Amino acid sequence: MSFHDLHTPLIRARGATANAFNRSVYAGLKSGGRYVVIDHAAAAGSGARDTESLHRIDPTLVVEDVLEAGFVLDAQSNLLANDTDTHAIRVFDPAVKGETDRFAYRFIRP
Structure with a gap:
């Protein structure tokens, strides 16, 4: 639950x-x-x-990022989904x- 950090200014500055x-x-x-x-x-x-302010990331961006490296999406799960979360507050x-x-x-990896 820290992939979003790779898009924060602090980590990118490093x-x-x-x-x-x-x-x-x-x-x-x-x-x-x-x-x-x-x-x-x-x-x-x-x-x-919202990576820095809310510590969240758009799932679509994650998929795009990882596919760009050559991976193939193999599976996904909604086991951890919560429809009542508004995505508007810090985690x-x-x-x-x-x-x-x-x-x-x-x-x-193919």
Whole structure:
């Protein structure tokens, strides 16, 4: 639940990017290796806008980022989804802490 951090100004200022991280994971896996990303969902269409302020990321951006590194989306789960989460408050807010709307994707290296 920290993939979103790869899009924050602090981490990017230190030279890390989602693209570089995903390429590194890809290089470290053999064909058939799996890469799982779980994070707090942001509002659809928000991209990386809420990564620093709310500690959330648009799930669509995550998929785009990881596919760009060469992975294939293998599976996804809504087991951690929470339809009552408005995506409008920080994940640490007591009103939603531990109950955020989260997504889980499994990617595979071809």
